[in-house]
Amino acid sequence: MSYPFFVHGQRSWLWLATLCALPCAATPGIAATVVTLPRVDISTAEEDASVADSLLNAAVVDKSSARMSRLSSPDASSLFRNQPGFSSYGGGRLANLPVLNGMADDRVATVVDGVRINPACPNHMNPALSYIDPDSVETATSVAGLTSVSNGGDSLGGTIDVERADPRFARHGKIxxxxxxxxxxxxxxxxxxxxxxxxxxxxxxxxxxxxxxxxxxxxxxxxxxxxxxxxxxxxxxxxxxxxxxxxxxxxxxxxxxxxxxxxxxxxxxxxxxxxxxxxxxxxxxxxxxxxxxxxxxxxxxxxxxxxxxxxxxxxxxxxxxxxxxxxxxxxxxxxxxxxxxxxxxxxxxxxxxxxxxxxxxxxxxxxxxxxxxxxxxxxxxxxxxxxxxxxxxxxxxxxxxxxxxxxxxxxxxxxxxxxxxxxxxxxxxxxxxxxxxxxxxxxxxxxxxxxxxxxxxxxxxxxxxxxxxxxxxxxxxxxxxxxxxxxxxxxxxxxxxxxxxxxxxxxxxxxxxxxxxxxxxxxxxxxxxxxxxxxxxxxxxxxxxxxxxxxxxxxxxxxxxxxxxxxxxxxxxxxxxxxxxxxxxxxxxxxxxxxxxxxxxxxxxxxxxxxxxxxxxxxxxxxxxxxxxxxxxxxxxxxxxxxxxxxxxxxxxxxxxxxxxxxxxxxxxxxxxxxxxxxxxxxxxxxxxxxxxxxxxxxxxxxxxxxxxxxxxxxxxxxx
Missing domain, CATH: 2.40.170.20 (TonB-dependent receptor, beta-barrel domain)
Structure with a gap:
């Protein structure tokens, strides 16, 4: 897999960025409801995976749907759209709050890079998923309803867990x-x-x-x-x-x-x-x-x-x-x-x-x-x-x-x-x-x-x-x-x-x-x-x-x-x-x-x-x-x-x-x-x-x- 280089600046820089943007790289997912970009089906390929990591109240977002989500919105919560049990709400276009099986916001354990982030706002304008852009997400896991205790506590509706990619290393003697x-x-x-x-x-x-x-x-x-x-x-x-x-x-x-x-x-x-x-x-x-x-x-x-x-x-x-x-x-x-x-x-x-x-x-x-x-x-x-x-x-x-x-x-x-x-x-x-x-x-x-x-x-x-x-x-x-x-x-x-x-x-x-x-x-x-x-x-x-x-x-x-x-x-x-x-x-x-x-x-x-x-x-x-x-x-x-x-x-x-x-x-x-x-x-x-x-x-x-x-x-x- 390749990883992105930085493009930042005014609008002119953004147009230059469109000349060298990045595709979604394939990543196999092994956790429940892993949003894998692109899709890797788990219906039979992962039947030998552990129960905790492949709960059946899970779905893998297919490649086309994930690509559409990233194209349509800069909000990381959009990656989970069209998944069973998931919906979202909010007035900010970068800060939609997740809902799993009818339970919203704090009732969902939302974790970014292993960190349980709580909104620092009386209106919850800065929820956890607003701190990561969709392009940085390597895997995104949502488990609606029944969740294993190892996937977090202090929640009712389920768990959402997004992760950046682990570092990539070269072969011995190479750069x-x-x-x-x-x-x-x-x-x-x-x-x-x-x-x-x-x-x-x-x-x-x-x-x-x-x-x-x-x-x-x-x-x-x-x-x-x-x-x-x-x-x-x-x-x-x-x-x-x-x-x-x-x-x-x-x-x-x-x-x-x-x-x-x-x-x-x-x-x-x-x-x-x-x-x-x-x-x-x-x-x-x-x-x-x-x-x-x-x-x-x-x-x-x-x-x-x-x-x-x-x-x-x-x-x-x-x-x-x-x-x-x-x-x-x-x-x-x-x-x-x-x-x-x-x-x-x-x-x-x-x-x-x-x-x-x-x-x-x-x-x-x-x-x-x-x-x-x-x-x-x-x-x-x-x-x-x-x-x-x-x-x-x-x-x-x-x-x-x-x-x-x-x-x-x-x-x-x-x-x-x-x-x-x-x-x-x-x-x-x-x-x-x-x-x-x-x-x-x-x-x-x-x-x-x-x-x-x-x-x-x-x-x-x-x-x-x-x-x-x-x-x-x-x-x-x-x-x-x-x-x-x-x-x-x-x-x-x-x-x-x-x-x-x-x-x-x-x-x-x-x-x-x-x-x-x-x-x-x-x-x-x-x-x-x-x-x-x-x-x-x-x-x-x-x-x-x-x-x-x-x-x-x-x-x-x-x-x-x-x-x-x-x-x-x-x-x-x-x-x-x-x-x-x-x-x-x-x-x-x-x-x-x-x-x-x-x-x-x-x-x-x-x-x-x-x-x-x-x-x-x-x-x-x-x-x-x-x-x-x-x-x-x-x-x-x-x-x-x-x-x-x-x-x-x-x-x-x-x-x-x-x-x-x-x-x-x-x-x-x-x-x-x-x-x-x-x-x-x-x-x-x-x-x-x-x-x-x-x-x-x-x-x-x-x-x-x-x-x-x-x-x-x-x-x-x-x-x-």
Whole structure:
């Protein structure tokens, strides 16, 4: 495989980058739901892989779909589109929040390069997947529903894990110099992206430099909606990876920095006006006589700022509302894999994650409401999680295997005293009282959680494998769910990652969520090595004790309300289906394959008796892939049913159903690849079911977030 070299600068440099951009390199995937670029089917090829690393509630994103995702969006979450059980939401085009089986955001364990990254923002504008560009992703793993305890804790819905490539080394006595580059243009919004990397290595040491640049103006909605304000973005990243390889040992250190000077959020009152992340990650992998040891360590600092961009009228120093966050995180993880016998494997692990957060809102010059002092929202808060797990995998017969795991997570949280903008005056009366009450109580909280996963895989025939199991998963509240104390109309509206315009108040007495999931997966597949067809069907049911939802506090206006986070009981059930079938495979006409995905989920709050918020309606994708020599192409239809089951307590908007046609194709010659595509070919008008509402219309209506209209995209890539 080749790795990219750096292309960065103004728009003229971006056009030069399109002359030498990079193709997707083939990478075999061995983990559950590995987004392998390009696709490597695992339906039969990986049946000998471990159960923990190849769960059947998994799907591998095919080459054409992955290429279309990278061409269409600079958001790494787009790599998971069209996968069973996956959806996403958010108003920022670089920062969509993942949803697995109806559970979103913090309920999904999102890991980047072995690091569990928590958003450092009261609106979650900087989620974990926003810290890596799609071109840097070598493998991306998502496991919806049942997950092994070795894949993480403190989550309910599943795990998403993306990784950069390990360093590349030369043969003994040789010097390796390789790289790649990619440039992309997207017509809707006038978006540009460039990414590249360069590697120099011998047989022991490897040094790689990687960088990317992404920029776009506001996009236009489909069906003549026109420009959708606060949808622009700008981001650039740099990282250096140093690797040492000696016999059966690998040591990797990555130093990086990402800057996002601006990103608009159409469904929030605020925009992101700066986000700088500086980080160091380390990884060690060693093979020993007793087994394999993997150890990781990380440190990261995030400086985050919010205000209003020009679309919201916040350009002047005396307008808008400045909000700042300073987050420091650090931690380690250790995992040992020990073969006990030919049929038994033991995995043991330990991890620690520290999150320190200071969230403060400086006074605004000349404002009676936002001043004269500083609003301290989270004052030196911290959330520390110490976890341990043990997992036993057994191969009882050639056709029957089991996985049993236990995990304990100790979550310790605390924060300091807080303060409103002013301790006097009627304008701050609600926040003054709330601050006094908050400061009068003990803030420290400790949650002791444990998880269990038990499943059985049975290869009933050469063409049918069944995997059934149960999982008990736990999640402690995040810092904002527990410590966001402001009860004024304005201060509470600044809290919330739902894009609904409402206000939210934290609750220090929240308990940890406990989810109990039962699931069964039927995997029918071609028994031959040709893998001409395959079908997976996965029904599931989850009951959550102490699900963190909300209770109504008061109306703030004709269109917005105020809520307090509160523990309820809830249930989610659904079915994920995916399949593929080879229509033809000849030397003359190449290979043609039809693929399909169908997802359905329903969530219900057992206390308020409403639908759960932001549940995706019935949706699916039907695609036709063709490969003829150096040419590959894909035609894709996305179908989404009307969203009529909503959370009426939070005034969640209903959205009409829609169907979108997308086309994509690429041609590869020598070291260059040209890729082009059209998103939303018919320029269909549609509204995103999980996109929240346009805050620009919040005073008069609750208009759902419009989807993007037609876009012509082109990318040129090269390797050397």
């Amino acid at each position: 390796l110099f390789t790289g790649r580059a990619r440039g992309t243009y997207r017509s809707n919004g006038g978006g540009y992206s460039a990414a590249g990397s360069m590697t120099v290595a011998n047989d022991t040491f490897s040094l790689r430099y990687n960088a990317s640049y992404d920029q776009s103006e506001d996009y236009s909605g489909g069906g003549g909606i026109g420009k959708v304000g606060s949808t622009e973005y700008l981001r650039y990243t740099h990282d250096v990876t140093f690797g040492v390889h000696k016999k059966n040992h690998l040591l990797v250190l990555t130093f990086g920095q990402q800057d996002a000077p601006r990103e608009g959020f159409a469904n929030q009152y605020m925009d992101m006006t700066n986000n700088r992340s500086t980080y160091v990650n380390g990884k060690y992998v060693g093979d020993f006589n007793w087994g394999t040891l993997e150890a990781r360590g990380h440190w990261q600092r995030v400086n985050h700022a919010m205000n209003m961009l020009d679309d919201k009228g916040g350009h002047s120093a005396t307008k808008g509302m400045p909000m700042n966050d300073d987050q420091r995180s650090a931690g380690y993880s250790i995992k040992a894999t020990i073969p006990l016998a030919r049929q038994h494997t033991l995995r043991l692990g330990s991890s620690f994650d520290h999150e320190g957060l200071k969230d403060w809102w400086p006074p605004l010059e000349g404002s009676m409401m936002m001043g004269p002092g500083t609003f301290n929202n989270i004052n030196n808060g911290h959330r520390d999680r110490l976890g341990h797990f043990a997992e036993w995998e057994a191969q009882w017969t050639p056709r029957v295997s089991t996985l049993l795991g236990f995990r304990n997570d100790l979550v310790m949280m605390n924060t300091g005293n807080v303060s409103p903008y002013s301790w006097t005056g009627m304008m701050s009366a609600a926040d003054i009282k709330a601050a006094q009450e908050f400061n009068s109580i003990k803030h420290g909280r400790t949650d002791v959680n444990f998880d269990v996963t038990a499943l059985t895989r049975w290869k009933t025939t050469d063409s049918l494998t069944i995997e059934a199991g149960y999982a008990r998963k736990s999640r402690a509240p995040n810092l904002y769910e527990r410590y966001a104390w402001g009860q004024g109309a304005m201060s509470s509206k600044m809290i919330g990652w739902f894009g609904d315009g409402n206000g939210y108040i934290g609750n220090p007495n929240l308990k940890s969520e406990v989810g109990n999931t039962a699931s069964i997966t039927f995997d029918w597949h071609d028994p031959t090595s040709a893998q001409r067809w395959g079908l997976k069907v996965q029904p599931y049911y989850t009951y959550v004790h102490n699900y963190i939802n909300v209770r109504f506090v008061k109306a703030l206006s004709a269109t917005t309300n105020q809520y307090m986070f509160e523990n309820h009981n809830a249930q989610m059930y659904g079915i994920n289906t995916s399949g593929h079938f080879t229509l033809w495979n000849t030397s003359r006409y190449g290979k043609g394959e039809v693929t399909g995905v169908l997802n359905w989920v329903r969530g219900q709050d057992k206390v308020s008796h409403t639908g759960l918020y932001q549940q995706m309606p019935l949706n699916g994708t039907l695609g036709l892939n063709e490969t003829v020599g150096p040419w590959t192409g894909r035609a894709e239809m996305n179908f989404v049913k009307a969203k009529n089951t909503v959370d009426s307590l939070r005034n969640e908007p209903r959205t009409p159903g829609y169907a979108l046609l997308n086309l994509n194709g690429s041609y590869n010659w020598k070291m260059m690849t040209l890729t082009a595509g059209i998103d939303n070919v018919l320029n269909q008008r549609y509204y995103m079911p999980l996109g929240g509402i346009l805050t620009s219309d919040i005073k008069t209506s609750r208009t759902p977030m419009p989807g993007m209209g037609r876009s012509f995209n082109v990318s040129l890539s090269a390797t050397f």
